[in-house]
Amino acid sequence: MKNLFTTIAAAGVLLLASCNSKDVTKVKVGMTTAEVESTIGKADQVIPLPFGIAWWKYGENQMLTISHDTVAAVIPDAKKFAEEMQKNLNEGLKAAEEAQEKLNAMDFNADDTSVVDNVAAEAEGK
DSSP states (O other), rough: OOHHHHHHHHHHTTTOOSSOOOOOOGGGTOOOOHHHHHHOOOOSEEEEEEEEEEEEEEEEEEEEEEEETTEEEEOHHHHHHHHHHHHHHHHHHHHHHHHHHHHTTTTTTTTTOHHHHHHHHHOOOO
């Protein structure tokens, strides 16, 4: 999962090189693609993704996420966005690893059903 997200984020950042710069901050979430084009013009590049989603690239570092002909996200600084997403992903992975280490340290016996039995008894009001 980490590799997939990292690949998608990196591809988005790498694909943001272009000559013309338009101000995507004029675009609002919920606008249609027709409204976007009338507000700031056509995208410099359109990157289709699965499930009716596409990235519309403007200039060197601006991007819109389009979902089914509607703006889902406005990203005026795609490089910063990708860095923040990578940082959050790394922090989440670190927390998951720490939780796994704590579980491993508990020396939980898979044959011990007492925890499950206690929870079931509490649920039944016993």
